[in-house]
Amino acid sequence: MSQKLIHIGVGGRGKWPINMVPNRDDFDTVGLVDIREDHLETAMGVTGLRESACFRTLDQALNKVACNAVVVATPPALHTEHCLMALRAGKHVLVEKPFTKSLADSKMLVDEAEKHGVTICVSQNAKYNSASVTMNRLIREEAYGKACFGMHIALSWRKKGVHHSGEDTHSYLWERGIHDFDTMRFRFADTPKRMWAHDFNPPWSPYMAGAGAHAWIEFEGGATCGYLCCFESHKKAGMSRIDVEGGTLELEGGKLTLKHRERDEAEEIPLDECPDSTTVIMNKWSDYLRKGIEPEFSGRNNLATVAMVEGCGVASEEGRVVDFKQYLEEG
Template sequence: MNKRIIQVGLGAMGRYWAQVVRQHPTWEPVAYVDIDQNNLVQAAHEVGMDENFCFSDLDEALTKVEADALLDITPPDAHEKVSTTALKAGLHVLVEKPLADSLAAARRVIQVANENHKIFMVNQDYRFRPVPRTLCKLLNQGTIGKVGFVDVEFYKGPRFPGNFRESMDFPLLTDMCIHHFDLMRYLLQTDAKSIYVKSFQPSWSWFRGDSSVAMIIEMQNGTVITYGGSWVTKGNETPWCGNWRIEGEKGGLYWYDEKAYRSGQEAPLDSDELVQMSRTGIEYALDEFYQAIVENREPETSGRDNIKSLAMVFAAVDSAKSGRKVQLRSYLPE
């Protein structure tokens, strides 16, 4: 049986989500909410939503429309208000990363979800793809033995004219790196212990805040991760997921240009060697959200788990500001 969902946030990313939700077999979009009337009109036209079910106020939508869940695609500073309003109204919530704009806000939203016995899931769709699922499986099987170190490269040059990202103090760290932090935790099946960040601003950057970083991260199982990244590259770009080199005592696993490799093999893994997935990315996230509701279980990227990825973001920012290595103990929930 399909579940009814209200979507809040219909900017460029929100309209992409709206298209995916409309085509998804288990979700029925029943209302759109956005404070920008132009976004609402454009989304209604592109996706086919009746304008009578387009609202500029969430409370009005909750009063006039029956729904099972809410999809929050608003900017990070609106996540707490939107998510808690929906949870208190009895709706399950799927929120786009990051969970919230502060750890305190994240903890409050998780508490509201717990108090109201509702599913609260954060979208971390980079892990919902065949290559990372396959690498995680191979690592769990001990294919390369104990992992010693990992190297991650991420280089992109996106433009966000007029977008909130261009005015952030640390746009790469606060908006993008959580994808890679979450992948680190997922692939290695452990949490971060410490992080050291050197953030900087190339002279040609079009962002107000630091757009490039070099990091050293130590995980709780002893694995050391080096990370180099920039959002203002003028050279060759990596995929959004980055390029990964995972070194173990028996060999290596590599994730380059969206393909998986084993050490000693020039060709990537064949498609039949990868974990088979009927849906990937945000389509899979919608699947997981739906199944968690139906089965009354915690989703893979629940708020309770995802706050550990979010903690890495704020620890990284503090390290960038102080120039010192930061321990994650004080950031992680007890």
């Protein structure tokens, strides 16, 4: 039997699940919620739903349409409100990243889901690209030895201006760091132990604060990873690398290579074949709802990613190294 879905927020990041559901037999869209008529019209065209299945608020939809689950793709500041409403109505939830804008709210939603006998998941799909999946496997299997240290760099300039994090205190961390840290812990196949960060805002930045961030993460297994990212660099740059005992695994321009100091040329590593990242999200969410197989992106598991982002913000504000386990439990 298919899961009946209400989607709230059907434009922007809300488009991908709307577009995907018609091609699946395990999900069925039964309701659409948005405040913009153009978003609703486009979604009606994709789903085949009539105007009677379209609503301006989630409570209206929940009162009028029978469903099993709600897909939340509204602006991040509204995630807590919309997830809570769905959970208290006894519906499963899939919410776009970031889970919420605070660790306390995210923990509260996990508790609410358990209280009402439903599940909550966070659509953090970036880690499921083929390069990250390959790196995760190589690190877990120690194919080239144990991971020792790494670096992630992503510098860019947003010509179209700020996105949803423009007024945030730690804008890069909450908008992109939430993906980067989630992917980082997936690639290292490990749990953070300690973290430090310093975020900054170039004088020419249109962001209120924190358009860039330096960070350092130490993992339980002993590996460390540096981090330098910014929305407001004049020149683009990007790479991710992990040094292991047998060489340097480096991802740049979609190509994964292994370079050993005693070899002149780097060896290109074939990438694992895997489905599109959003397909992985839907497949694993379906398995969770039907079979109870909890995915890496369940609300409970995603608390670690939220704690990394918020904890690095605290490290930057207070100028100290933050104990990850303590912050996850007490933050």
